Amino acid sequence: MKIKVAAGRIEKQKTDGAIIPLFEGEKLGPIAERVDKALGGMIARLLQRGDFKPRPGTVHIIYPEGRIAAERLVLAGLGKRSEFTLNRLRQAAGKAAPYLRAAGATDVTMSSEGIGLDEEEIAQALTEGSMLGLYRFLKYKTNEENDRKKEIRTLTILTENVSLVGTMQKGVKAGEAVAESTIIVRDMVSSPAADMTPTIIADKVRDIAKDFGLKLQVLDRQQMEKLGMGALLGVASGSVQPPKFIIVEYKRGGKKPFIALVGKTITFDSGGISIKPAENMDKMKDDMSGGAAVIGAIRSAATLKLPLNIVGLLPATENMPSGSAYKPGDVLRTLSGQTIEIISTDAEGRLILSDALAYVCRYKPAVIVDIATLTGACRIALGQEAIGMLGTNEKFKEKMREAGEKTGERVWELPLWEGYYDQIKSDIADMKNTGGRDGGAITAAALLSKFVQNYPWLHLDIAAMAWTEKDRPYTPKGATGIGVRLLTQFLRDYEKKE
Numbered sequence: 001m002k003i004k005v006a007a008g009r010i011e012k013q014k015t016d017g018a019i020i021p022l023f024e025g026e027k028l029g030p031i032a033e034r035v036d037k038a039l040g041g042m043i044a045r046l047l048q049r050g051d052f053k054p055r056p057g058t059v060h061i062i063y064p065e066g067r068i069a070a071e072r073l074v075l076a077g078l079g080k081r082s083e084f085t086l087n088r089l090r091q092a093a094g095k096a097a098p099y100l101r102a103a104g105a106t107d108v109t110m111s112s113e114g115i116g117l118d119e120e121e122i123a124q125a126l127t128e129g130s131m132l133g134l135y136r137f138l139k140y141k142t143n144e145e146n147d148r149k150k151e152i153r154t155l156t157i158l159t160e161n162v163s164l165v166g167t168m169q170k171g172v173k174a175g176e177a178v179a180e181s182t183i184i185v186r187d188m189v190s191s192p193a194a195d196m197t198p199t200i201i202a203d204k205v206r207d208i209a210k211d212f213g214l215k216l217q218v219l220d221r222q223q224m225e226k227l228g229m230g231a232l233l234g235v236a237s238g239s240v241q242p243p244k245f246i247i248v249e250y251k252r253g254g255k256k257p258f259i260a261l262v263g264k265t266i267t268f269d270s271g272g273i274s275i276k277p278a279e280n281m282d283k284m285k286d287d288m289s290g291g292a293a294v295i296g297a298i299r300s301a302a303t304l305k306l307p308l309n310i311v312g313l314l315p316a317t318e319n320m321p322s323g324s325a326y327k328p329g330d331v332l333r334t335l336s337g338q339t340i341e342i343i344s345t346d347a348e349g350r351l352i353l354s355d356a357l358a359y360v361c362r363y364k365p366a367v368i369v370d371i372a373t374l375t376g377a378c379r380i381a382l383g384q385e386a387i388g389m390l391g392t393n394e395k396f397k398e399k400m401r402e403a404g405e406k407t408g409e410r411v412w413e414l415p416l417w418e419g420y421y422d423q424i425k426s427d428i429a430d431m432k433n434t435g436g437r438d439g440g441a442i443t444a445a446a447l448l449s450k451f452v453q454n455y456p457w458l459h460l461d462i463a464a465m466a467w468t469e470k471d472r473p474y475t476p477k478g479a480t481g482i483g484v485r486l487l488t489q490f491l492r493d494y495e496k497k498e
């Protein structure tokens with residue numbers, strides 16, 4: 001889809017579908033007013049009768065039949081102005097664009113005025129909302145040809161102020177960078193585990209590294225053995241798929257210290273010997289969402305040419321049961337030298353992360369952010385509305401919260417108090433890999449914290465957020481691509497003073 005910014009009046013724009021955003025409970029703005037006049041007062045009547053209430057995420061279609069230049073007109077609800085956020089705008093675009101596609105439109109125009117926020121951010125949000133709302137995963141549909149024909153080919157964001165075109169084009173570029181990366185991540189996460197093995201992920205990262213001139217290192221099993229990554233190798237021991245430890249460096253920050261991003265990359269989590277129930281086990285192909293988000297964010301950062309040094313780590317393996325698999329009761333020796341007693345082979349994410357976190361300390365990073373589909377307990381705690389955040393540094397937590405509000409990928413902090421550490425004490429090793437049902441998201445993070453030395457560290461638990469069973473306004477059901485936009489925003493604002 002080609003996205004452009006143009007100056008002009010929406011009622012004069014020849015297009016298959018025009019979209020006008022409307023606030024709830026207020027008079028029409030000057031643009032809608034003009035369109036309404038051309039339509040003989042149809043919009044005002046609709047609102048007056050209550051046939052359309054411009055609540056967030058609602059749409060209403062009108063056929064202007066020649067009275068304005070557009071074939072179709074879609075009114076997109078924004079809700080009340082007093083509650084307005086950029087996310088509402090993303091949602092409106094994410095609803096309206098697929099609605100017009102389903103109606104048969106291939107050329108769409110959006111009006112952006114009267115919204116009253118920064119114009120660059122508006123253009124970015126409209127771009128993200130439409131691209132992400134239009135996303136479909138068709139790779140495994142054999143009759144996709146018919147569907148593909150019906151894609152929207154051009155999207156025009158319209159302004160009446162010629163002097164804003166340049167600014168808004170910048171917003172479109174940023175929106176495209178993060179939306180494209182999010183779409184790549186959604187494709188990776190949706191793909192069956194058989195087609196997204198550690199080896200295939202390493203190949204994907206290699207392609208991205210080539211495109212953007214990133215430095216790449218992929219460690220194989222032998223190299224991991226030599227280093228002493230006993231935790232990652234323990235998890236990998238049950239699988240015939242060779243594990244990969246993927247290290248990717250993006251350098252545009254001169255002598256600045258590295259920002260480290262570490263993503264859990266379990267390409268399939270069967271639970272191992274502590275095998276999971278059959279119900280929903282198919283979803284466990286999404287257990288590489290953290291790693292995918294890391295490469296997605298680095299790809300966005302590279303597209304935006306951010307002046308930073310970033311290192312991304314993807315410890316990648318399957319977690320499978322077999323005769324060679326690691327077992328409950330085993331003790332693994334991690335790269336850091338600390339030992340972990342295995343209570344459940346299903347608590348494997350924290351194990352592979354313990355080696356990755358220990359490894360990344362070699363970079364003496366300014367901050368470490370890990371992102372992982374780590375615990376079902378996080379969903380119990382926060383539901384599917386927030387990413388669980390834990391960590392050791394107030395300044396970075398605040399920055400992550402701000403990035404969450406801005407992108408709509410919101411985070412909520414859970415405490416990491418001393419008492420929780422008692423739950424992971426082991427009788428025979430330095431710690432054990434589960435802490436019981438109570439505070440499961442927290443005890444998992446407590447274990448991770450033992451591997452980051454004194455570097456500022458944030459942990460993001462996305463277990464509840466990587467997959468959605470229901471359509472959301474710009475997130476169709478399936479893989480969400482969560483974390484790409486959050487991490488990219490965190491990186492973009494990294495050096496901004498409060």
Ligand code: BES
Pocket residue numbers: 269287344346347348349373374375376377433434435440463464
């Ligand atoms: N990958 C899972 C967490 C998960 C659960 C992600 C549901 C998405 C949906 C993780 O490896 C896991 O199995 N965690 C266990 C930990 C327990 C054994 C301490 C869990 O949450 O049940």
Ligand code: MN
Pocket residue numbers: 269271345346347348349
């Ligand atoms: Mn597991």
Ligand code: ZN
Pocket residue numbers: 266269287346348349373374
């Ligand atoms: Zn897992």
